[in-house]
Amino acid sequence: GAGVSQSPSNKVTEKGKDVELRCDPISGHTALYWYRQSLGQGLEFLIYFQGNSAPDKSGLPSDRFSAERTGGSVSTLTIQRTQQEDSAVYLCASSSWDWRKNTGELFFGEGSRLTVL
Amino acid sequence: GNSVTQMEGPVTLSEEAFLTINCTYTATGYPSLFWYVQYPGEGLQLLLKATKADDKGSNKGFEATYRKETTSFHLEKGSVQVSDSAVYFCALSSFGVGKLIFGQGTTLQVKP
Numbered sequence: 452g453a454g455v456s457q458s459p460s461n462k463v464t465e466k467g468k469d470v471e472l473r474c475d476p477i478s479g480h481t482a483l484y485w486y487r488q489s490l491g492q493g494l495e496f497l498i499y500f501q502g503n504s505a506p507d508k509s510g511l512p513s514d515r516f517s518a519e520r521t522g523g524s525v526s527t528l529t530i531q532r533t534q535q536e537d538s539a540v541y542l543c544a545s546s547s548w549d550w551r552k553n554t555g556e557l558f559f560g561e562g563s564r565l566t567v568l
Numbered sequence: 569g570n571s572v573t574q575m576e577g578p579v580t581l582s583e584e585a586f587l588t589i590n591c592t593y594t595a596t597g598y599p600s601l602f603w604y605v606q607y608p609g610e611g612l613q614l615l616l617k618a619t620k621a622d623d624k625g626s627n628k629g630f631e632a633t634y635r636k637e638t639t640s641f642h643l644e645k646g647s648v649q650v651s652d653s654a655v656y657f658c659a660l661s662s663f664g665v666g667k668l669i670f671g672q673g674t675t676l677q678v679k680p
Contacts, residue, residue, distance in 0.1 A: 455611075484667060493672035494612075494657065507667060542612070553661055554600045554619045557668060559611040 453477070455560035457543050463566045464533055472528040472563045476545030483526050484546075484557060485518060489539040497541075500526060533567045540564050570595045574658050574671035581648055581678050589643040589674045591632075591658035599660040601625075601634050601641040602668065606655040615643075615656070648678045 456475040464470050476483050485497040496510040500520040511517070515533075520526040530537055540562040548555035575590040593599065603615040603625070616625030621636035630645045641658060658671040 482666065486670075494659075494670035496667055496669065499667045501666065544612075548666060552600075552619060553598075554617060556614045556617075557604075557612075559613070561611045 455543055455545055455558050457541075457560035457563050459563055460561065461564045461566075463568065465568050466535060467532055469529065469531045470533055470565060472530075472541050472543075472565070474526045474528070474543030474545075474560060476524065476526070476543070477558055478524075480545035480547050480558070481523065482546045482548050482555075483520060484544045485526070485528050486542040486544065487539045488542055488562070494542065497528070530565075533565075535567050538565055538567045570599070570660060570662050570669050572658050572660055572669055572671035574656075574674050576672070576674070577655075578675040578677055581676070583650055583678055583680050584647045585678075587643070587645040587648045587652075587676070589656055589658075589676070591641045591643065591671060593639050593641065593658075593660050595639075595660055595662050597662055598636075599662045601632070602659040602661070603630070603632055603641070603643050604657040604659060604670070606657070606673075608654065612657065648676070650678045650680055652676060653678045 458473045484499040487495045498508040515531045518528045542562045544557040544559045546555045546557045571594045600619045602617045604612045605615045606612045616627040618625040618634035624633045632643045655673045657673045659668040
């Protein structure tokens with residue numbers, strides 16, 4: 452597709468279960484980002500990928516969170532042993548960042564809404 | 569560390585009113601600055617940007633000027649419309665960091 456695609460769009464799970472969230476970026480975009488948007492909060496940075504490597508994973512809240520990217524394309528964010536405080540909208544974005552000018556545009560998906568009961 | 573602070577919302581205006589949403593930042597070096605907008609039921613999209621001091625970004629009647637001396641990037645529009653109702657996010661990217669740091673977002677409601 453033309454835009455960033457995320458799945459599932461909605462996920463309801465029970466506390467303690469594992470979940471996987473998928474992001475399919477815009478073709479050709481080398482940078483991929485994961486953010487979290489909680490009710491009443493701003494956008495919290497989680498991790499970003501340049502190609503298949505993650506130079507910055509400083510925003511991952513705990514070791515229950517992990518992410519990978521394969522083939523420089525699709526990325527999966529995995530949350531193990533989910534807790535109620537993990538409930539949020541998880542946003543993925545991709546870009547073709549111009550590192551020399553420090554500018555570009557992040558294109559966001561519509562997000563995956565996670566509800567942990 | 570780098571951070572962005574926005575005025576708290578919601579901001580409620582009547583149609584054709586003047587809009588200002590304040591944004592200030594803390595950053596090392598010379599960041600690039602952005603405003604993103606999230607319309608109801610849609611993903612975030614870039615509204616405007618500025619990459620150096622005194623630059624003015626503009627789009628769809630919105631403007632913001634990069635003020636290094638006051639570390640600000642306030643969003644303005646002369647005459648808002650109902651269709652401008654959305655959540656607005658200010659963001660920065662420090663050189664070489666490769667990620668955007670967002671503010672908390674400001675909800676704008678425009679009434680007819």
